[in-house]
Amino acid sequence: FPTGGVVVDSPAAIAESYNSGRGSFRVRARIDKVIEKGGGWHLIVSEIPYGVQKGKLIEGIADLINEKKLPILGDVRDESADDIRIVLEPRSRTVSAEDLIHSLYRLSDLEVRVPLNLNVLDALHTPRVMSLHEALSQWLAHQFIVLQRKSQHRLDKIADRLELVAGYIIAFLNLDRVIEIIRTEDEPKQVMMAEFSLTDRQAEAILNMRLRSLRRLEEMELKAEQDKLEKEKAELELLLSSDARQRTRMKRDLGKLLVRYGEGTPLGKRRTTIEEAAPAREIPLEAMIEREPITVILSQRGWIRAMKGQVDLASSEALKFKEGDGPFLAFHAHTTDKLLLAADNGRFYTLAADKLPGGRGFGEPVRLMIDLEGERQIIALQRAAASPSLLLAASDGRGFVVKAEDVMAETRKGKQVMTPRAGAQLKLVRGIGGEDDAVAAIGDNRKMLVFPLSEVAELARGQGVQLQRYRDGGLSDVVTFKMADGLSWAMGGESGRTRTETDLAPWRAARGAAGRMPPTGFPRDNRF
Secondary structure, three states, X not given: OOOOOEEOOOHHHHHHHHHHOEEXXXXXXXXXXXXXXXXXXXXXXXXXXOOOOHHHHHHHHXXXXXXXXXXXXXXXXXXXXXXXXXXXXXXXXXXXXXXXHHHHHHHOOOEEEEEEEOEEEOOOOOEEEOOHHHHHHHHHHHHHHHHHHHHHHHHHHHHHHHHHHHHHHHHHHOHHHHHHHHHHOOOHHHHHHHHHOOOHHHHHHHHOOOHHHOOHHHHHHHHHHHHHXXXXXXXXXXXXXXXXXXXXXXXXXXXXXXXXXXXXOOOOOOOOEEXXXXXXXXXXXXXXXXXXXXXXXXXXXXEEEEEEOOOOOOOOOOOOOOOOOOEEEEEEEEOOOEEEEEEOOOEEEEEEHHHOOEOOOOOEEHHHOOOOOOOOOEEEEEEHHHOOEEEEEEOOOEEEEEEHHHHOOOOOOOEEOEOOOOOOOEEEEEEOOOOOOEEEEEEOOOOEEEEEHHHOOEOOOEOOEEOOOOOOOOEEEEEEEOHHHOEEEEOOOOOOOEEEEOOOHHHEOOOOOOOEOOOOOOOOOOOO
């Protein structure tokens, strides 16, 4: 291509396009990484794909920066003069140059597809798709037709000229008589044609001849021209009568093209190099965000903020809220994390940690970021990567296991995961540990049940199965644990002690049973 660039398709893909006559070529800009003094770096674009306008390309890259679609790109500058020079500055020196380049290929016209469609007219003027071999073969066959037509056309021109030259020579040989006829005859043309056996064109040409042409030198030049034309005529007649001579002539003519456009010439030097490369990788958004520790704080009234660093959750700064508000949930995370928020109607929402309001002040209402109905309550907020699987439990004791990736929502409207029965609502979302194999549930009636985790269905959405049965009230709390380690809960008071019950045989039963009173000393709030 005139603008250079790099074709990154495999030889097999290129060959297939040429064999079928249809396809496309992936063409990328030529991008080089330049190391700066001090350890920084930037990218230089020196060639862009064919058909891409430089102004629109730079405008498109600038839009990626302004719309924060490519947060790892800091700036784009046009330093072009006679050649192309576009400078791309990363957001910071810690950004991966490879990730930035792949993202630019995917999100901008620094990589385009140039289509190939060899839909052409054949020798019979019929449109059809040809392979490259067919197209070149038919073009070559047409070149022989062109050679024959051109040679025949030249022969016709030579014949016309020889006719006139022969007439001029007759006129020079009989110059006195020709002058006499012109001066004395009323119809000199007819007289000359009859006397010298001239054709109409020859006689007309003689009558139109200027006096200055009546020189001895002109006569010699005419005879030389006649000899030259006769020689050329003989060569052309031989050429038209011999296929072998035509092939030799064609080789010679095509050889002249190589002299002018061969790979070693300035005009023929390849501009677009061919370097096979895999398609540009899709870089996850997390890779484009600088990973920094934060502390996420959610208040009882739904105000959310992210403080820089991993702040002590009991510090005065973390416990600062509006009047009448108070703490609800707080945990440590990173700016690259996705956060899962669950509402009591069973709908899940996804928040990007790097998009949370800063820790100064009281933050912002989380309802400004998601379409959460006003009467709905938030029942959980946690890191999506905290647990690969979650246990969802409704207030009526029904629940199921779901993969964390299945509750991720792509829009503000969220994703309906649990559909509680009438009168019930999603009450608890618990992360499942990698070695957990048992479930403990306790109801408002203070009856506890322990059963295997394998008895809980794994679903993508739905109402779930009955975890525990109640005559009065509903579910108070549920937790998963490793049976071999026993069930632990915090003791009351400020001692911070934890009690572990390893003999759980009295409470073990099948899923859906009613259970029995918990061990002595279990917290009065019925919470694990």
